[in-house]
Amino acid sequence: MEQLIIRGRKRLQGEVTVNGAKNAAVAVIPAAILCDNICTIENLPYIDDVISLANTLNDMGVKCEFVDPHTLRIDSRNINNFCATYESVKKIRASYYLLGALLGRYKKAEVAFPGGCNFGTRPIDQHIKGFTALGADVAVEHGMIKASAEKLVGAQIYLDVVSVGATINIMLAAVLAEGTTIIENAAKEPHVVDTANFLNSMGANVKGAGTDVIRIIGVEKLSGTNYMIIPDQIEAGTYMMAGAITRGDVTVKNLIPKHMESLSAKLIEMGVNVEEGDDFIRVSVTNPLKAVNVKTLPYPGFPTDLQPQMSALLSVVEGTSIITESVWDNRFQYIDELKRLGADIKVEGRVAVIKGIKKLSGAQVCATDLRAGAGLVLAALAAEGETTISNLQYIDRGYEAIEKKLGGLGADIKRVKRSK
Numbered sequence: 001m002e003q004l005i006i007r008g009r010k011r012l013q014g015e016v017t018v019n020g021a022k023n024a025a026v027a028v029i030p031a032a033i034l035c036d037n038i039c040t041i042e043n044l045p046y047i048d049d050v051i052s053l054a055n056t057l058n059d060m061g062v063k064c065e066f067v068d069p070h071t072l073r074i075d076s077r078n079i080n081n082f083c084a085t086y087e088s089v090k091k092i093r094a095s096y097y098l099l100g101a102l103l104g105r106y107k108k109a110e111v112a113f114p115g116g117c118n119f120g121t122r123p124i125d126q127h128i129k130g131f132t133a134l135g136a137d138v139a140v141e142h143g144m145i146k147a148s149a150e151k152l153v154g155a156q157i158y159l160d161v162v163s164v165g166a167t168i169n170i171m172l173a174a175v176l177a178e179g180t181t182i183i184e185n186a187a188k189e190p191h192v193v194d195t196a197n198f199l200n201s202m203g204a205n206v207k208g209a210g211t212d213v214i215r216i217i218g219v220e221k222l223s224g225t226n227y228m229i230i231p232d233q234i235e236a237g238t239y240m241m242a243g244a245i246t247r248g249d250v251t252v253k254n255l256i257p258k259h260m261e262s263l264s265a266k267l268i269e270m271g272v273n274v275e276e277g278d279d280f281i282r283v284s285v286t287n288p289l290k291a292v293n294v295k296t297l298p299y300p301g302f303p304t305d306l307q308p309q310m311s312a313l314l315s316v317v318e319g320t321s322i323i324t325e326s327v328w329d330n331r332f333q334y335i336d337e338l339k340r341l342g343a344d345i346k347v348e349g350r351v352a353v354i355k356g357i358k359k360l361s362g363a364q365v366c367a368t369d370l371r372a373g374a375g376l377v378l379a380a381l382a383a384e385g386e387t388t389i390s391n392l393q394y395i396d397r398g399y400e401a402i403e404k405k406l407g408g409l410g411a412d413i414k415r416v417k418r419s420k
């Protein structure tokens with residue numbers, strides 16, 4: 001068992017570089033099997049979700065090779081298996097993209113119900129509605145989602161909820177379908193746009209990604225391509241808040257400032273100094289910070305994947321802050337862990353009321369999911385004394401070398417192996 005040991009209250013200072021985006025990577029990798037050739041994907045984060053997906057594709061006869069830790073060469077010429085089992089996909093949510101990609105290219109797919117972080121129900125009815133509208137038969141049996149079609153024909157699909165996964169999955173299934181598909185009420189997240197750009201670089205015809213109407217004109221064939229993944233909005237936001245919670249001076253490099261607007265605006269409202277460059281943001285604190293209210297929303301709103309990190313930050317900002325989680329029905333499970341560090345937070349349903357305290361104090365805590373883990377890391381950086389964080393398998397799903405990056409900013413953090 002590995003743990004992070006953090007001795008807090010070091011003011012972070014310096015520069016940290018963001019890796020490629022997890023949620024773009026996990027869509028683009030399955031999308032690569034839509035062509036009968038080789039795709040080379042660069043700027044991938046070297047994280048467990050990416051490694052798991054590469055292993056899953058290898059099990060299907062796709063040759064996935066890391067050219068270096070951030071570059072994956074995907075050769076899908078000899079794919080021979082259209083089934084992804086529970087064993088291979090249980091840890092990753094994005095395994096659902098294999099459904100859209102296999103269905104789009106081979107008209108058949110069998111994928112175990114996806115895993116990923118647990119914050120309440122994570123239905124996939126909108127994915128299934130989209131596949132069905134394109135002409136697929138979809139059945140759920142023995143924990144497997146089975147989809148097949150004679151052929152796929154473009155359709156007009158209105159999503160009942162704004163869903164990143166359904167938007168991307170329908171794009172994957174529709175790029176090789178006959179005719180035009182229109183997705184209305186589509187998600188607008190940067191990773192939706194990145195996946196559309198990747199598909200277009202393979203020869204697809206996807207327009208409107210980044211707005212709430214996406215139009216896909218089916219093409220006959222896609223070709224291999226070289227593609228570079230966008231920077232990770234959530235990793236960037238996590239390090240921006242690491243700067244703020246330690247009242248430090250941190251420059252987060254290799255990000256897209258536009259993707260950070262909802263966070264930057266909140267930090268500025270709190271009194272944090274936020275200085276933007278073309279591809280960096282410098283965050284520093286010189287004045288006392290103020291409490292704020294935050295509501296998570298689909299992009300361009302405040303990302304739910306930065307909500308736990310924001311709770312950690314607000315737990316040491318004087319005054320009462322309110323966080324409303326409007327995307328997931330149960331994403332405050334980690335609050336009990338934050339309370340072990342002394343945070344004063346009350347949760348009622350989807351609302352957390354945070355009374356800022358002067359100082360957190362180190363304790364033993366456990367990550368309950370990926371971003372909960374990131375929130376605990378931030379809280380530990382601000383806490384007096386030593387914090388031990390376990391369940392690192394969650395953090396490792398989405399953060400490459402988190403202890404090295406924070407260590408480079410002056411944090412006292414180390415990863416240790418403990419016998420159970």
Ligand SMILES: CC(=O)N[C@H]1[C@@H](OP(=O)(O)OP(=O)(O)OC[C@H]2O[C@@H](n3ccc(=O)[nH]c3=O)[C@H](O)[C@@H]2O)O[C@H](CO)[C@@H](O)[C@@H]1O
Nearest residue numbers: 023094122123124125126127161162163164165166327328
């Ligand atoms: C791999 C990946 O990219 N994961 C992200 C993706 O998850 P994921 O794609 O699973 O999240 P969605 O955008 O689909 O979910 C948003 C909301 O829609 C609901 N819903 C979704 C699909 C569906 O068929 N029916 C339905 O009701 C969900 O319960 C949730 O309330 O977007 C989330 C919201 O930004 C992020 O927290 C996750 O980090």
Ligand SMILES: C=C(OP(=O)(O)O)C(=O)O
Nearest residue numbers: 093094116117305370371
């Ligand atoms: C919730 C997340 O991931 P996933 O959807 O892959 O579980 C996340 O990235 O915060």
